[in-house]
Amino acid sequence: MTIPMRNLALFAVVAALFVVTGFVQSWNVTLQILNLGLVSAIMALGVNMQWGYAGLFNIGMMGFVALGGLAVVLVSSPVQSANWNAGGPGILLALVLGALSVIAAVLVWQKMPRGRARGLAVALVIVVGFLIYRAVFDPSVAAVEAINPAGAGNIGGLGLPVLLAWPVGGALAAGAAWLIGKTALGLRSDYLAIATLGISEIVIAVLKNEDWLARGVKNVTGLPRPVPYEVDLQRDPGFIAWAADWGLDPMTASSVVVKLCYAGLFMVVLLVLVWALEMALKSPWGRMMRAIRDNEVSAEAMGKDVTRRHLQVFVLGSAIVGIAGAMITTLDGQLTPGTYNPLRFTFLIWVMVIVGGSGSNWGAVLGGFLIWWLWVMVEPMGLWVMEIVTSGMPEGALKARLIESAAHMRLLTMGVVLLVVMRFSPRGLIPEK
């Protein structure tokens, strides 16, 4: 029982960090960090599933996060019937036609005998398919974007409750992961990394440029929330009385309560996922995954379908990241494609998993909280250090420069943390059992 005690102590340390932040800064800030820490922990769980369980090197998390965000817009934003009627069915038809032509090209490739004729036929199918796709797609997009471009100009959503968007986000991410996995799994690990990096950039490019889908860089704001609004709470006499009981002013109380509601929702998702993942890890399936990870050749010799299992775990892990992506967009209440940055949404998650301990779910959770806290706090701490360092200096360009540079401390710190952990404690804070 010594190891669980150690793990508990580690969690207690991280909890203490949050509590100290609460006393030193404010509880609002702490809860804000906590909420994103919860989401980060979920993302780390997804990555840990791919890397820790199966040794798959996926650096395209950003794309899956963004797909989850897109799901929120598609599921829960209000219906734009005028826009949808103008071109929605046309766009859908075009997308189906595009998919059909890709499938047709694959079929031609598989069915025809090798030779020049096959190459030509595939090229022809793709070119004709692309032309048809564009012929249907372009006018529909123009029609959708023409209506009310300042307010909407996109196909809108289904107007369903936002919580429904979370599983849908997972499903979207899973679908994308299936497509990528089908093509890139089974190649050497660097190739999967490059392919996933590419996909994630493409997803972001699509979100930024396809205005009909989610308004592109014009952003979708005012997404519905699963929790009450602060203003509504502040108007509610019952709430004001309750806050007064606690000796809080209604403003602070409302924002703390709203954040706590989010934290509760996120916590439920996190706990369910950790439980499910722990069960999976202990099951024969989990043992098989680890066997495959540790020695693919021998696992294959034992009759395990390695590529298929890899695909499975890749899809499942990406789905978890997609769910987290939907949660983050729900928390923000808006989808802003311009803010997706691979350093923040891909590589930071990797740092969490490595620091926490690859292969261990509790490690991923711990890493998620710890690294997220560090990521947020490094900037003010760096600023504070720089102010002390420069306090004796005369005012001037150098001083301004040093203080300004505190903003770049984050990346540096994360890199150093990653390297130090990989070098001196490669199994992470909570090693795999």
Added chain:
Amino acid sequence: MDILNALVTFLNFVFVPGLAYGAQLALGALGATLVFGILRFSNFAHGDTMAFGTAMTILVTWGLQSVGITAGFLPTALIALPFGIALASLLVLGTDRVVYRYYRKVKAPSVWLVMVSLGVMFIMNGVTRFVIGVDEINFADGVRFVITAGEFRTMTGLQEGLAIRSTQVITVVTAAAAVAALFWFLGYTRTGKSMRAFSDNEDLALLSGINPEKVVMVTWIIATALATTAGVLYGLDKSFKAFTYFQLLLPIFAAAVVGGLGSPLGAIAGGFVIAFSEVTVTYAWKKVLTYLVPADMAPDTLVQLMGTDYKFAVSFAILVIVLLFKPTGLFKGASS
């Protein structure tokens, strides 16, 4: 039908920019492929090595400019480039000493090295931002154009102009010189030969008395020199921004994989394949076609296959196609 004007438009908007971009990518991919061939991992810090080297070159350029040294009609950055390479090499060799060497010693699997390179990427990115900030920087000076569109029009009497910027010429010339020097080095010097031997068969190379640490050191220096040159040329041609260089990683890797990881010749071919595909797919062909077809058949759309923001998608699509159908790349590099 106006073939000449169509041709000039094509050269001006597709061929010349594609050629310059291809040369930049080829240099970047050469560095990545060398590191892969000798050190046997995909170096994700390559884009940030480019950024750091370019940042150093920019600082030296500013220093030179402030004391009044310029290269006349050429950009001052060309004088600063060797200094930039030296400074970046120092950083990279230091990284190798502190970080990578340990993993070589314990013979860590290549995916670990890739992960470590992610950490290095973070640090280099941070250092670059720390040193030069995140803003867009233009550091090209000297003569801007070899020939402007107006001059070309008056010279030839054609309707369309062909503008060739001096940075484009410099890019192609410098890249050609760098590639020639590299191939001479790999083919004719003792160190170069031992590098190739090391890349082909590490055990055999060690048995024949090649000093692996020296090979690794030379590889890092050459890769850094190529990366910095590519970065400076890209920055001269367009502009410098730390984040853009990070994003160049994708087309550079795509070029290296398309050519065949570990194959220098392949990296060059891959660079041009990626660059020309990006430019042709994202270019609006309306103007060229209008010259080529009879007036009443002129296209009324832009005839653009994909928006310019999808250029990543182009490199990516080529990458996937090559991986699916020819995983060893065009020039038989390493495969799964």
